[in-house]
Amino acid sequence: MSNNTYSGMTDDALTDIKDAVIEELKRRKAEPKIPVFIVDGVAYKNIDEALIELIKDIEICLKHKDGSLKYFAEAIDDNRPVLGMTFDHWSESEYNARPDKVYGY
Numbered sequence: 001m002s003n004n005t006y007s008g009m010t011d012d013a014l015t016d017i018k019d020a021v022i023e024e025l026k027r028r029k030a031e032p033k034i035p036v037f038i039v040d041g042v043a044y045k046n047i048d049e050a051l052i053e054l055i056k057d058i059e060i061c062l063k064h065k066d067g068s069l070k071y072f073a074e075a076i077d078d079n080r081p082v083l084g085m086t087f088d089h090w091s092e093s094e095y096n097a098r099p100d101k102v103y104g105y
Contacts, residue, residue: 033089036102040081043088043105045095050085057083 006014036043037050040057044050061083064071075082088105090098 028091028093031091031093034092034095036088036090036095038086038088038105039084041103041105043098043102045098045100049101054083054085 009017034045036045037047038044039050039053042053044053061068061071072082
């Protein structure tokens with residue numbers, strides 16, 4: 001069987017994998033949820049680290065060569081988020097399995 005496909009597996013083997021995944025998703029859904037803090041596409045487990053990154057973003061905005069209004073205008077033109085923190089909730093096992101900082105979130 002190739003590492004990239006499941007074509008060499010039987011239907012029974014594929015069904016077993018599917019059933020195991022469904023059971024794991026149900027288990028995770030029932031687990032307690034733990035918040036994570038997202039700044040600039042990076043998820044942080046530690047709110048203080050996330051706030052430090054948010055402060056850095058604010059400082060960049062305040063120090064923009066053409067002023068903070070120009071900084072925001074450029075962000076609006078580029079349709080990118082500015083000075084924001086969002087939140088997500090991970091299941092306990094997902095939270096424990098991931099590193100303290102997850103990029104590309």
